[in-house]
Amino acid sequence: MEKRVMTDSKRRRGLAVASAVLGGVLVLSACSGDGDKGGDAEGSKNSQAQVDAAAAKKVSEARIAVVAKNGSTSASINNGAHVTVTGGELVQVTLTTAEGKPVKGTMGQGNKTWKPDDQLERSTSYKLAVTAKDSRGLTAHENSSFTTVSPSKSFIGNFTPEDGSTVGVGMPVSINFNKPITNRKAVQSGIAVTSTGGQEIVGHWFNSQRLDFRPQEYWKADTTVTLKLALDGVEGSNGVFGVQQKTVTFKVGRNQVSTVDARSKQMTIKRNGQTIKTIPISAGATATPTYNGQMVISEKYKETRMNGATVGFTDSDGKGEYDIKDVPHAMRLSTSGTFIHGNYWGRGVFGNSNTSHGCVGLEDKQGANDPGKPGAWFYDNSLIGDVVIVKNSKDKTIQPDNGLNGWNMDWAKWKAGSAV
Numbered sequence: 001m002e003k004r005v006m007t008d009s010k011r012r013r014g015l016a017v018a019s020a021v022l023g024g025v026l027v028l029s030a031c032s033g034d035g036d037k038g039g040d041a042e043g044s045k046n047s048q049a050q051v052d053a054a055a056a057k058k059v060s061e062a063r064i065a066v067v068a069k070n071g072s073t074s075a076s077i078n079n080g081a082h083v084t085v086t087g088g089e090l091v092q093v094t095l096t097t098a099e100g101k102p103v104k105g106t107m108g109q110g111n112k113t114w115k116p117d118d119q120l121e122r123s124t125s126y127k128l129a130v131t132a133k134d135s136r137g138l139t140a141h142e143n144s145s146f147t148t149v150s151p152s153k154s155f156i157g158n159f160t161p162e163d164g165s166t167v168g169v170g171m172p173v174s175i176n177f178n179k180p181i182t183n184r185k186a187v188q189s190g191i192a193v194t195s196t197g198g199q200e201i202v203g204h205w206f207n208s209q210r211l212d213f214r215p216q217e218y219w220k221a222d223t224t225v226t227l228k229l230a231l232d233g234v235e236g237s238n239g240v241f242g243v244q245q246k247t248v249t250f251k252v253g254r255n256q257v258s259t260v261d262a263r264s265k266q267m268t269i270k271r272n273g274q275t276i277k278t279i280p281i282s283a284g285a286t287a288t289p290t291y292n293g294q295m296v297i298s299e300k301y302k303e304t305r306m307n308g309a310t311v312g313f314t315d316s317d318g319k320g321e322y323d324i325k326d327v328p329h330a331m332r333l334s335t336s337g338t339f340i341h342g343n344y345w346g347r348g349v350f351g352n353s354n355t356s357h358g359c360v361g362l363e364d365k366q367g368a369n370d371p372g373k374p375g376a377w378f379y380d381n382s383l384i385g386d387v388v389i390v391k392n393s394k395d396k397t398i399q400p401d402n403g404l405n406g407w408n409m410d411w412a413k414w415k416a417g418s419a420v
Contacts, residue, residue: 058138059138060087060088060132060133060134060136060138060139060140061087061088061134061135061136061138062085062086062087062088062089062132062133062134062138062139062140063085063086063087063088063140064083064084064085064090064130064132064140064141064142065083065084065085065086066081066082066083066128066130066142066144067079067080067081067082067083068080068081068128068144068146069144069146070143070144070145070146071145071146072146072147073146073147074147074148074149074150074153074241075120075126075146075147075148075149076120076148076149076232076233076243077119077120077121077122077148077149077232077243078119078120078232078243078244078245079115079232079233079245080120080126080146080148081095081103081105081115081116081120081126081128082113082114082115083113083114083115083128083130083142084112084113085111085112085113085130085132086112087134088132088133088134088135088140089110089111089112089132089133090107090111090112090113090114090130090131090132091111091131091132091133091139092129092130092131093105093107093114093128093129093130093131094128094129094130095116095126095127095128096126096127097124097125097126097127098124098125098126098127103116103118103120103126104116104117104118105117114130120148121148122148122149122150122151122154122243123147123148123149123150123151124147124148125145125146125147125148126145126146126147126148127143127144127145128142128143128144128145128146129141129142129143130142130143130144149241149243153239153240153241154240154241154242154243155177155178155179155181155231155236155237155240155241155242155243156177156178156242156243156244157175157176157177157178157191157211157229157231157242157244158175158176158177158178159173159174159175159176159227159229159248160173160174160298160404161173161250161384161385162248162250163248163249163250164249164250165250165251165384166250166251166252166253166383167250167251167252167253167383167384167385168252168253168255168256168296168297168382168383168384168385168386168387169218169219169220169221169252169253169255169256169257169385169386169387170218170219170257170294170296170297170385170386170387170404170407171219171250171252171296171384171385171404172212172213172214172296172404172406173193173212173213173214173225173227174210174211174212174213174404175191175210175211175212175213176209176210177208177209177210177211177236178209179209179236179237179240180208180209180237181208181209181211181236181237182208182236182237182238183234183235183236183237184205184208184211184419185419185420186234186235186236187211187231187234187236187242187419188203188205188211188418188419188420189420190229190230190231190234190242191203191211191213191227191228191229191230191231192226192227192228192230193213193225193226193227193228194225194226194228195215195219195220195223195224195225195226195252196223196224196225197215197219197220197223197252199215199216199217199219199220200215200216201213201214201215202214202215202414202415202418203417203418203419203420204406204409204414204415204417204418205417205418205419206400206401206417207401210401212404212406213227214406214407214414216411218255218257218387218407219252220252221252221253221254221255221272222251222252222253222254223251223252224249224250224251224252225249225250225251225252226247226248226249227247227248227249227250228246228247228248229244229245229246229247229248230245231243231244231245232244232245252385253383254271254272255271255272255273256269256270256271256272256381256382256383256386256387257270257386257387257388257389258270258378258386258387258388258389259388259389259390259391260281260283260290260340260360260388260389260390260391261391261392262283262284262289262290262354262390262391262392262393262394263392264392265280265281265282265283265350265351265352265353265354266278266279266280266281266351267279267280267281267360267362267378269378269381277377279362279374279377279378280350280351280352280363280374281350281351281360281361281362282343282346282349282350282351282352282353282354282355282356282360282361283354283356283359283360283361283390283393284354284356284357284358284359284393284395285354285355285356285357286354286394288356288357288358289354289358289393289394289395290338290354290356290358290359290360290390290393290395291334291338291358291390291393291395291396291397291398291402292390292391292392292393292395292396292397292398293389293390293397293398293405293407293408294387294388294389294405294407294408295333295334295338295387295388295389295390295398295403295405296333296385296386296387296388296403296404296405296407297331297332297333297340297382297383297384297385297386297387297388298332298333298384298403298404299331299332299384300330300331300332300379300382300384301327301329301330301331302328302329302368302379303326303327303328303329303330303367303368304327304330305323305324305325305326305327306323306324306327306330306339306341307323307324324345326366326367326368327339327341327342327343328341328342328344328364328365328366328367328368328375328376329341329342329362329364329368329375329376329378329379330342331379331382332403333360333388333403333405334398334402334403334405335402335403336402336403337358337359338358338359338360338398338403339359339360340359340360340361340362340378340388341359341360341361341362341364341375342361342362342363342364342365342368342373342374342375342376342379343356343361343362343363343364343375344363344364344365344366346361346363349361350362350363350374358395360388360390362374362375362378363375364376385404387407
């Protein structure tokens, strides 16, 4: 027992000594290590700062930005490939399709910007490689791949009147979207219509795909109207975005308003408030009267075919009650088929009786080649957008959305149809 105790005691003393020695070593090592570490850290910091400073001198200050995010699958066809640089200037920009077809583009603002010369194609993948340099000549690079928005996930608005045209005072700005719009406020907010005449112009939604703009009264004569479409990237409905970025201007010509009196069978044409001509007419027969109301000329044809079957006038065999292949000087007043046109087949009816299927007829010659006939005169002296008012007919007033005929809606109701 004694021997074991002595052995354990020796072991404990040996461990204590070893511990002390090791402890001393550890302490010394720790002290020495702290000192060495402190010196090395300071040196390391200085060394790293020098490395960072040297590296910074070798990095270009040019910063390249591309509108379309790398990997985007719904990039804008107008702005997606636009490139800008700050802190330098662009040296080279290469845009190609996925198949390698190059896309031409142009530098701008002193080589600070680049954009394609033409609108990009929809549902197309592109690769963009950009090189820029700073004032020291150091270069920076940026690469991006993106796919433009697809037709199924985008919408456009087909508008009238045409850019650069001259129209009558009744011509509204009418936009028909190729897809239903559920976010009407966002879409209407992306459209601006202004006039040099200073009139208040308000949009009205007839349905989810048609938006018209007009002032309270007819446009002021001899003014300019501007339509700005800023719809690129605007979400018209869930996941469906606009792609248009366009400015359109058109002129409003002289003020011409013609009034058809179905009872007296006369049409009075006033220009700038003064009567310039009165023409005998033949309006709709008792069974097929002409609509009353304010109608706007939306199309003009020197000659056109009119078949009753296309507007519901058929005989017992299902054929059109009429089929005239060369109607002269025809001008559309409604979507449903109301025209004011020349008539060479009527004899003695003008100013005397109403015989048509709802159109307004003027005496004319077959072939539309006699400028002395009333039909030819009215055609030659009318603009798209001129107003034709029909009164004293036994039919109802035409619906505002049947053609470009929103003038048949009162101003308060019109404004109520605006989304903004």
